[in-house]
Amino acid sequence: MEYPFSKIEPKWQKIWREKGIFHPEDFPSQPKYYVLSMFPYPSGILHCGHVSNYAISDAIARLKMMDGYAVLQPMGFDSFGMPAENYAIEHNSHPRITTEENIQAMHRQFDSLGFGLDWEREISTCRPDYYVWGQYLFKKLYEKGLVYRKKSWQNWCANCQTILANEQVVNGTCWRCHNPVTQKEQEQWFFRITAYAEELLDFSKVIDWPERVITMQKNWIGKSEGTLIDFPLEDGTDSIQVFTTRPDTVYGVTFMALPPEHPLVQKWLKEEPENRALKEFCERVINEDKISREAVDTIKEGMFSGRYCLNPLNGEKIQIWVTNYVVMDYGTGAVMAVPAHDERDFEFARKYGIPIKLVIQNPERTLNLETMENAYIEPGIMVNSAPFDGMYSEEAKIAISKFLEEKGYGKITSAYRLRDW
Template identity: 50%
Template sequence: MAKYSTDIDKKWQRIWDESKLYRFDKNKKGKKLYVLEMFSYPSGSKLHAGHWFNYAPVDSWARVKRMQGYNVFQPMGFDAFGLPAENFAIKTGIHPKDSTFKNIETMEQQLKAMGAMFNWENEVITCKPDYYKWTQWLFLQLYKKGLAYRKKAPVNWCPSCNTVLANEQVLDGCCERCGTEVTKKNLTQWFLKITDYAEELLEKLDGLDWPEKTKAMQRHWIGKSTGAEVTFKIVNSDVSFNVFTTRADTLFGVTYVVLAPESPLVDKITTKEYKEAVNAYKEQTKKQSDIERQSITREKTGVFTGAYAVNPVNGRKVPVWVADYVLSTYGTGAVMAVPAHDERDFAFASKYNLPIERVIEGGESLPYTESGTMVNSHEFNGMNSEEGRKAIIEKLSKENLGSKKVNYRLRDWLVSRQRYWGAPIPIIHCDKCGSVPVPEDQLPVKLPYNVEFAPDGKSPLAKCDEFINTTCPVCGRPAKRDADTLDTFVCSSWYYLRYPDSKNSGKAFDTDLINEMLPVDKYVGGPEHACMHLLYARFITKALRDMGYLNFDEPFTSLTHQGLILGPDGQKMSKSKGNTISPDDYIKEFGADVFRMYLMFGFDYTEGGAWSDDGIKSMGRFIDRVERTLESCRDYINTPVNDKTTLDKTEKELNYIRHFTIKSITEDADKMQFNTCIARLMEYTNGLSKYINEKTKNASFLNECLVDFIKLISPFAPHFAEEQWELLGMPFSIFNTKWPEFNPDALIKDEIEIAIQINGKVKGRINIPSDFSETAIKEAALNSEDIKKHTEGKNIVKVIVIKGRLVNIVVK
């Protein structure tokens, strides 16, 4: 018999491919199961251990489901546009298209070497025109629906990547890709109106089978606040502005108001003598990120505009300041300051000697930020905070100076990128007609190959005459194409819809087919995408539903986050640290199944952990042992002796292990608790090994145990299991067979072992019939030779029996 090796891997991969074993047939009987892992980005030339940890265990989960009768659809593709390929091109001179497709070819080979059930016929590559044509189509549908718009706005700018970043791509004030500190720029950009769906995005989270932490992150990012919008008027001016507050009950305590430095109101209201100071402060603010500006621990700074506003509830004139802790992109870009009841306002007022006036009774010290009883608030004195909020909002509404308002932290999705390697935005700019959509029959707007893409802060496509110069589809005059490309998250926001219909050249997808295939039943990927990809995909699904293309409103019914495989040093893997783990060498030495099983046994799937060479060597030895055990079992089955019709004691023990393993793996695999699944297989191996050494054996029973064992190990070691299945003389393929079912009767033992304690300490163990009465259990315990020597000559006060577990004998 050939020892398990990569030769066996290659043999079965070839057979699976030739037989089209895993091709999805939508007409096949069985419940549809759409299983999807977040597709990889081909920025590096090879898969690393983290990719394997994402893909291989999920394939094992899907294999169990296939054997349980599900019709599994498990596609694979590549998220192929983006900055890393472009930056690599700038560094090496290799064109992004060339490096990307070379890397894809390598990664396809590696993924196939994994032996997963991927439906390669449905492969999606986002940088190919037959895909991004439909990404452009999607943008145009959003534009027609009023969900895509263009405006000038302060945006996050990475000076290293030389491009705009969405808010979600800024981490702790730095570019999430390169780590460079982000600055602000005023640019005309394209936005998608995700805020139109803020309430539904929040509301529908409760019904999703997602990790609670991920749902909490989205809730926080959407950031719903219920309060009031209050109008303040500038003294001696027709200028007014609104502030949003959740604490209308503190309105009488407003002693100043603050505008964001970027607010267009600042220039309108600043008086002549304060103009220079305000302008200098605005320039200073441009160098700071939103994260820095909102930091609780950072010292607050600001400058007076020279203007005053009128508090609408008491007519009081309060100074108008500019301060960087207020953002123009949140709320109205203006806040009312109540220093006595807000820590941030208190710190600012203390620094600049502004009035601090209590209007809520509560704690002795200020600021007091909780609810309480209103004071110094005219006719509202004595009301509690909740009553006061309602009453003040009602008063403001009657006077047209305010109203009830719901506010969200979520901002519209900025999708313009001033880079080359992305899907061109399908808009033409005409001096006469303005922004004109590219006619759909002219899609795709192809990305030209010969482009100078060295970053200089401008869009590379703007320097490509053959691309940028065109004619207006409306008036026929010379016009310019939009020079920006789309954020790559637009490409990945809908790819799950393309997979089932990836060869459709006439539509992005067939609505009837997609409504039948979607939503995705199990989605697996990293938690780092909680407030980007996962939120964007939900928005796009809902928008397409409202356009009539879909009849469902959530893309991913169930979500699992895999953990992180760390380097042997316990640190996150990175090339710079030299601690990355490439699967290739290990697979050459041990085979794909050993590598897969080590990942599943060595780590909790949702936690991950540090890589260990010793661990994979141990798994290699386990597979060798399994192989020897199965060979011994087959040798006996092929030459049976003493075949019996009933099970004796040793056979009942093995039968118990068999059915306990079936039950445990069925339950644990469903929950993706793969490490315990492998542990149960190890126990089953021990049981088979012990039984095969018995003097008398039952060949037909052993054959049943062997068949179930190979089925149970098959999802976790698919190549190895196919080989063992063939050696057993079974028809191809084991993955067309039915998953074993446990027999509850086999889990009822004739005998059980119980512990015997004396005064709470274990002094012995006995085996007794499982149906023994309490009296019989007491008698057996007291008559045990181990126990007699501890109780002899002592007074037995009490005997406590806990059936099925222990007996405690109390002696004096």
């Protein structure tokens, strides 16, 4: 027996609409249940991927209705962005026209699918009655100093003419059009999320959060206690500020590692347009995947900038290298490299013949640079560190940090992996 869906379904869908079956009261007497799915982009029509997602949500909503809940399952359209604009351009039309046409087409599709949606609470992000509140909130945040503009490197799709989140870059290409993604520096608006880092780490008022979720949030925020240290450039024109959790190793710094995106590197490239080798290296590294650059097994690469900075504690000249394994997304974007006591720095220094200086001995005092095959990263006894020699390294962290602060060379502070967005 065939199921005559074209006759049966429209009949009941009409009854559902007329009786407002899926439109709950604002303050119902029954227990309430809210089902919210991600709104679709109206840059076309619904496809099977949409159907599979919304069918799951609808099944949950209907089950809860049968269990006696007042269920709210609204729908809306994420219609104020590049997908809708690009669709209009492709069809030689105005976004206002194609977007509304697509919204109406999706309406008909949703109705024919029979989903239990509350259309009286529909929103569309491109309509003034919605985005006026976004503008209102933005203005309030701006007035409070929680929104600001600055230059930043972003994933850029030249075809879509838009910035992409890291999650939208798939194998180096745009998730929508598969065009190669490059890095582009441009001014952006940022929300000062880092102003709330400590509040986000305060779980005293959190009720019934699983420990794994709390751990995930702590790791996501990534708070580190450490010291900001200024390394003046040899020519006196500027300085490089680093954040380190290992101030006990500052006497062992033998090179400074900067990412190609660092403002000083970009400044030097403009001052020396003839340095094509460095320019090409920077362009290549900038367009590499950031996650891969930070991976432990990434092949470390770099170029000597031809410049030096000075160790603020002993005045030693330190080579400045531009590398692929440092990124701007943590701390200050500069790393004081201590090859004897950091695995990445050790590997890099061995590869490029950069000096290695031991400043922490193991308790047995058996470490020898000539026989070391790996960096020594455990606590130990301070050596080659002037007045701090013989001190236990954990004690030296505090002592050196205080000394740097007293001399005006540094500041004890905290850094977060969390960034403003």
